[in-house]
Every structure is written in structure tokens, then in C-alpha cells.
Amino acid sequence: MIALLLLAAGLLLGLALGLALPRLRSRPPRATRPTTTRQILLPFTGTTLSRRALEAAMRLARVEDATLMPAFLATVPLHQSLESPLPKQCEIGMPLLEAIEQRAAAQHIPVDARVQRGRSYRHALSRLLEHERFDRVIISAADDPRTGLSGDDLLWLLDNANAEVLILRPAPQDTRTVSSNGVRGHF
Amino acid sequence: MVPDRGHYKIFLGMAAGVGKTYRMLQEGHAELENGRDVALGLLESHGRAETAALAEGLELVPRRRVAYRHQQLEEMDLPGILRRAPEVCLIDELAHTNAPGVEHEKRYEDIETILAAGIHVISTVNVQHLESLNDRVAELTGVTVRETIPDQVLGTADEIVLIDVSPEALLDRLRAGKVYPAARIDAALNNFFRIENLSALREVALRQVAEEVEAKRIVTELVGTRNELLAESAPQAVGERLMALVEPYPGAQRLVRRAWRSAQRLGSQLDVLWIQRPGRRLTAEQESSLAALRTLTSVLGINLLVEESDMLADTVARVATERGTTYILLGRSREPSGLARLRTPLPQQLMRRLPGVDVRIVADRALRHEPTP
Numbered sequence: 204m205i206a207l208l209l210l211a212a213g214l215l216l217g218l219a220l221g222l223a224l225p226r227l228r229s230r231p232p233r234a235t236r237p238t239t240t241r242q243i244l245l246p247f248t249g250t251t252l253s254r255r256a257l258e259a260a261m262r263l264a265r266v267e268d269a270t271l272m273p274a275f276l277a278t279v280p281l282h283q284s285l286e287s288p289l290p291k292q293c294e295i296g297m298p299l300l301e302a303i304e305q306r307a308a309a310q311h312i313p314v315d316a317r318v319q320r321g322r323s324y325r326h327a328l329s330r331l332l333e334h335e336r337f338d339r340v341i342i343s344a345a346d347d348p349r350t351g352l353s354g355d356d357l358l359w360l361l362d363n364a365n366a367e368v369l370i371l372r373p374a375p376q377d378t379r380t381v382s383s384n385g386v387r388g389h390f
Numbered sequence: 391m392v393p394d395r396g397h398y399k400i401f402l403g404m405a406a407g408v409g410k411t412y413r414m415l416q417e418g419h420a421e422l423e424n425g426r427d428v429a430l431g432l433l434e435s436h437g438r439a440e441t442a443a444l445a446e447g448l449e450l451v452p453r454r455r456v457a458y459r460h461q462q463l464e465e466m467d468l469p470g471i472l473r474r475a476p477e478v479c480l481i482d483e484l485a486h487t488n489a490p491g492v493e494h495e496k497r498y499e500d501i502e503t504i505l506a507a508g509i510h511v512i513s514t515v516n517v518q519h520l521e522s523l524n525d526r527v528a529e530l531t532g533v534t535v536r537e538t539i540p541d542q543v544l545g546t547a548d549e550i551v552l553i554d555v556s557p558e559a560l561l562d563r564l565r566a567g568k569v570y571p572a573a574r575i576d577a578a579l580n581n582f583f584r585i586e587n588l589s590a591l592r593e594v595a596l597r598q599v600a601e602e603v604e605a606k607r608i609v610t611e612l613v614g615t616r617n618e619l620l621a622e623s624a625p626q627a628v629g630e631r632l633m634a635l636v637e638p639y640p641g642a643q644r645l646v647r648r649a650w651r652s653a654q655r656l657g658s659q660l661d662v663l664w665i666q667r668p669g670r671r672l673t674a675e676q677e678s679s680l681a682a683l684r685t686l687t688s689v690l691g692i693n694l695l696v697e698e699s700d701m702l703a704d705t706v707a708r709v710a711t712e713r714g715t716t717y718i719l720l721g722r723s724r725e726p727s728g729l730a731r732l733r734t735p736l737p738q739q740l741m742r743r744l745p746g747v748d749v750r751i752v753a754d755r756a757l758r759h760e761p762t763p
Contacts (some may be wrong), residue, residue, distance in 0.1 A: 270640075277689060288691025294654075297647050297690075304644060315640035317682055318689045335678070 241269035242315075244337040244366070247299065248276050248324050248352065252381045256343035256371050257303060263339065264312045270310045273303045274317040274335065276327040285320060293318075300379055329363065337366045344372040393508030398501070399549040400513045401483070402599060404591040405582070407560055408553045408567030411435070411482050413445040417512055418480045422448065429476035431504070431511075432466040432497070434483050437571060448480070456489045460760035468500045471509070478510045484536045498543045514580040515539065517525035547740060552599040557588035586716040615673035630658035633710055635720040638672065642721070646683065648752050649719045650690050660692045661713055665705050668698050703739035710744055717748045 245252075245260045264271040275296035277289045300316050317335075321327030332340075334359045352360075361368050377382065399417075401410040411434065422428045430450045435441040451474055454467040465488055471479055481504070486497040494500050501511050521538045544550060555563075563569055564583055634649035635644040645664055654659035662683070672680065687694040699705040712720060718740060734742075737749050 286688055289689050290691050293558070293650075293690050297650065301647060313640070315679070315682070316643050318686050320685075320689060334681070 206296055223345070240313075240335050241267050241338040242336065243267075243269050244272045244274055244331070244340045245303070245319075246274045246276055246328055246331070246340070246342060246352075247296075249295075252299060252303065253343035254381050256341055257306065259369070259371055260341045261307055261310060261312055264307070265310065267338075269338065270313045270315050271303075271307050272315050272317055272335075273300055273307075274319060274331055275300055276324045276331075277318065277320050278323055278327065279320050281322065285322070286350065287320075289320065299381070306381065324352050325359055328352070328356070328360065332364055332366075337364075339367045339369060340364050341369045341371065344370050393506075396505040396508055396510040397549075398505055398510075398547045399512045399551065400511070400544065400547045401551050401553050402544070402595060403514070403516050403553045404595040405435070405516060405518075405560065405588060407563055408555050410516075410553045411438075411441055412444060413551070413553055414440065414480050414482065414512050415448065418448050418478065419444075421478045427477040429471070429474055429479050431479040431481040432483070433480070436569075438568065440568065451479075455493055458489045458491065465489050465492055466497060466500060468493050470505060471504055472507055475507065476509060478512065479504055481511055481513045484513040484515050484543070485539045487537050496538050496539065502546075503623045505604075505619060513550075515543075517591060520544070550599055552595060552754055554596070555594065557585050557592060561585065572676055630656045630717060631713060631715050632656070632658055632660045632717045632719065633706075633713065633715040634660065634662045635665075635706060635718065636662055636683060638676040638683060640679055640682075642679065642683055643686055645719065645721045645752050646686055646690070650692060652717075652719070653692075656717075658717075661692060661695055661709075661715070662687050662692055663695045663697065663706065663709055665702055666696060666698050703736060703743060706736075706740060707743035710740075715744075715747060717750065718744070719750045719752050721752055 242328055243260055243264050247258065260271055263269065277292040277294075277296060279285050279287055279289065296318065300318075304314045304316060317331060319327045320329040340360065342352065342357065342360065344354075357370055361370075401413050403410040415430075415433075418428045418430065428448060430445060430448045432453070433441075433445055433450065435445065451467055451470050453464040454470065456463045456465050466481065481497070481501055484498045488495060488497060488500070493503070501513060505511055518535045519539050521539055521540050560569075561579070561583060564575060564578060567575065569580055632649055632653045634645055636645060649660055649662070653686055664680075664683075683692060695709060697709060706718070709715075720737065723736060737751060740747070740749050744749050
């Protein structure tokens with residue numbers, strides 16, 4: 204009887220270990236970001252983003268083992284509260300964030316996206332820089348000047364960002380962009 | 391007195407030659423037979439004999455000549471149409487860019503003026519001219535279309551009719567010389583008119599119309615007028631309410647974005663739910679992710695609910711019941727380890743506790759394998 208009980212207990216223990224050990228060995232690490240990881244901010248405003256800027260950001264993120272932080276900047280009209288929902292602007296920004304994230308994920312680059320509101324794009328950017336630490340900021344001067352960050356905004360960024368700022372000005376003929384149309388599958 | 395805006399109908403096609411202009415002319419004849427005053431504001435027959443033959447019997451407003459850089463260009467005569475003031479005006483190829491010096495840069499803007507004068511307009515356009523699809527079409531076909539129109543132009547139409555033929559049928563029409571003259575057929579077959587291009591464009595066109603129809607169906611059923619059609623917040627479709635289950639880590643934002651997009655498509659409300667384990671302190675990284683989630687949900691205008699509980703499935707079921715949730719979205723969970731493998735996975739637990747509620751596991755699209763050709 205005792206032998207039978209011992210045998211049953213052994214079998215149970217074996218089963219438990221058999222279930223647990225292989226998993227413990229092969230358990231994939233959670234896709235988290237240690238606090239010391241370098242962070243590369245890639246702010247954008249329009250419906251498209253210069254592909255050159257994204258490629259540069261991804262290249263740096265890969266080399267530096269950094270997290271890419273694409274940030275959609277949205278503006279809130281003065282007659283609305285600064286914390287108002289902005290679904291119309293999000294219709295533009297969210298698919299583009301998805302496209303960026305998919306491109307980065309395909310290259311195994313960790314992504315941690317952000318959205319920030321402000322009275323102007325510069326205000327949104329300043330709020331972002333105020334609350335988070337970034338090691339680099341990569342910005343495309345070729346972004347649509349009618350809707351994106353102006354030359355003054357870029358100068359402001361150089362003066363105020365507590366990070367290395369990389370402003371890319373692609374050749375005029377380099378019109379390649381990343382847009383929401385690059386999203387794989389329906390989003 | 392300001393006249394009521396005219397009715398705007400657009401025939402949308404995947405490519406040249408599907409029969410948009412032909413269908414527009416047929417519609418013109420039908421209107422004429424019904425006793426309405428119809429004029430042909432602009433016809434681009436591209437030398438197609440069938441099209442030219444069908445235009446017979448419809449009054450044509452002659453084009454006007456516009457001088458540009460020592461050339462005489464022919465453009466639609468907007469003042470002439472407004473003077474003629476028919477009840478119904480047929481205007482081909484709304485994406486056309488006008489010669490400099492006329493009233494508007496683009497023909498769709500001319501059409502807006504005509505509609506504002508109370509004239510009904512029937513027009514045509516190909517899907518590759520839509521601004522938001524331009525990059526995608528270029529990527530699919532290798533052809534960049536220069537003449538684009540804002541997507542909102544389709545949004546202002548009262549009716550959009552997709553003229554659809556199978557890619558095979560269109561290629562047969564092309565080979566038979568019904569689309570381009572004989573000299574251009576080979577080049578067309580070798581470039582734009584390839585079966586894979588046409589299939590992709592057809593899919594794009596079908597999706598576009600489906601989305602337009604869906605957006606309008608939701609709004610017209612509950613609101614009614616055209617101006618209100620464009621109202622910022624579309625009313626909810628009856629009955630659907632979504633809930634996304636999140637944890638504070640960077641990947642959760644993707645889940646929220648996907649859930650938000652799905653909610654938009656369904657015209658539904660969305661709640662985002664995070665169930666916090668009691669007594670567990672968040673790491674700095676989780677705090678940062680939670681702050682980002684709060685901002686994201688606030689910008690999107692959705693509710694972030696935080697519940698404290700150890701009983702995950704029970705709490706989700708309770709909140710879902712309270713909120714009237716019909717659709718739950720969750721990310722792919724980590725592989726369970728040890729004895730946790732014996733536990734029923736969360737999606738199954740939810741399906742058991744919430745009969746009649748859809749449960750969707752949101753995948754990472756970037757990891758999807760491309761289908762092999």
C-alpha cells in the first residue's frame with residue numbers, strides 16, 4: 204500500500220516537474236524595457252513620415268540596442284480643453300503609428316509609442332520632453348512644412364531638448380515616405 | 391434665395407476601361423427619358439467608339455479654350471454650364487487638374503460650384519486617384535498617379551456606385567481594343583494592365599466602397615442630412631460595445647489602437663480595462679507604460695477602467711456584463727509555465743462566463759507570414 208502511495212506521489216511529482224522544467228528553460232523573456240535602455244524619440248505630425256527619418260531611427264535603435272519611441276503630436280484648438288479627445292486627428296496618426304510599429308517590429312526593434320497633445324506642435328513636443336527622458340530625438344525637416352514642425356520649432360528643439368537632436372534633411376528628390384498605407388492587414 | 395445643393399453621384403472604378411463613362415452616359419439617357427433636362431458637361435471618350443456613340447442624343451456643353459504657355463488647351467466650361475443650368479450635368483473624370491487660369495485648380499472643385507448652384511451631378515473617378523491610396527497604389531502597381539483628389543470628395547457624394555468587372559474581363563476588353571487604340575495595347579498589357587495589378591486595385595476599390603457605404607449607412611440611418619453626414623462624431627451602431635483588456639506594457643498600446651479602429655468601424659463605444667493585482671506595486675517601467683496608456687485613451691476619447699482583483703476572468707465577466715460589452719479584445723498572453731499550464735486559458739474562461747460575447751485575440755500583424763504565391 205505504502206509502495207503504491209509512494210509510486211503515485213512520485214508520478215505526480217514527475218508530472219509537475221515535467222510540465223514546469225521545460226517551460227522554465229524555454230520561457231521567452233517578456234518584451235519589456237529596462238530603465239537603462241536608451242530611448243530614441245521620433246516625433247511626427249502629418250499623414251506621412253519621411254522614410255529616411257524612420258530608417259535612420261531604426262538603424263540607430265538597432266545599433267544602440269535602444270527603444271524606438273515614435274510620437275504622434277496633435278494640436279488642440281484654444282476653445283477646447285487641453286485634455287480633449289481628438290478622434291479626427293487620431294484617424295490620421297494612429298494608422299501611421301501602426302505602420303511605424305509594424306516596420307520596427309519586423310526588424311525586432313522594441314517600440315514604445317507615444318501620443319501627446321498641445322496647443323501647437325511645439326507645445327506638444329515640449330510636454331513630451333518634460334515628462335520623459337530621451338537620449339536622442341530624430342526629426343525630419345522634410346516633413347510637410349504646412350502641417351509639421353517649422354524651422355523655428357526645430358531651432359527651439361535644439362535649444363531645449365535635453366538629448367542629442369538629429370535633424371534630417373533628405374535630398375529634395377528623396378520623397379519616399381511611410382504612410383498609413385504601409386499597414387499590413389487591416390488596422 | 392440659395393438653391394438646395396444638387397445630388398452628387400460618383401461612378402468609381404478600379405482602372406480605365408471598366409465602363410464608368412459608359413454607365414454615366416446610360417444614366418444620362420435614363421434621366422432624359424424621365425423628362426429631365428440633362429447636359430453633358432464634360433466627356434472624355436478616349437476615342438472609344440462605343441462611348442462616343444452612346445453620347446449621341448445628349449446635349450454637350452462645348453469646352454472652352456484656355457491659353458497656356460503658347461498653347462491652346464481645352465477645359466470644361468464652368469461658366470457655360472452654370473449659364474446653361476441643366477437639371478442634371480454629366481461630368482467625366484473628376485480628378486482632372488485644370489489648366490492654370492481657370493476658376494479652380496481641380497475639376498472636383500468645379501463640380502462643387504455646380505452642385506452649389508443646385509444642379510445634380512453624375513461623375514466618374516478611378517480609385518487610384520484617391521489621395522490616401524496613392525502611395526499604396528504606387529506600391530502595388532509601380533505607377534505613381536499625379537492627379538489626386540482628397541478622400542473627402544467621395545465623402546461629399548450622395549451616392550457612390552462601384553463599376554466592377556473581373557480583371558480577366560477587363561483584359562479581354564483591352565485586347566479587343568475597347569479601352570485603348572491598337573498601338574497602345576501592348577504597352578498597357580506590359581505595364582499597368584497586369585492581372586496582379588488589376589486584382590489588387592479591384593480589392594482596393596471594393597474595400598473603399600464598402601467603407602464609404604458602411605460609414606454612410608450608420609450616419610444616414612440615425613441622422614439624415616448630408617451636412618450632418620460629415621458630423622464629427624458618428625452615432626453608434628445599435629448594440630455593439632467593445633472592451634480591450636490591457637496590462638501596462640508597451641505592446642498594450644497597439645492593442646488599444648486596434649480595438650479603437652475596430653470600434654470606429656462598428657460605430658461602437660470602447661472601454662479599456664486593466665485589472666490590477668491587489669498589493670502589487672508597479673515598476674517604474676510599468677508606471678511609464680500606464681501613463682502612456684492613459685494619454686492614449688484620453689486622446690482617443692475612450693474609457694480606461696482600472697479594477698483591483700485577483701480573479702481575472704470573474705472580474706472581466708462582471709465588468710463586461712455591467713458595461714453591456716458584446717466584443718472583447720485581448721492580446722496574446724505569455725506561454726504559461728509550470729502548473730499554470732493546467733489552468734484553462736483566459737479566452738476560454740471568458741467564453742464560458744460570457745456566452746454570446748465575441749472574444750478576439752489580437753495578433754501582431756508584423757509577425758504574419760506572407761502567403762506564398
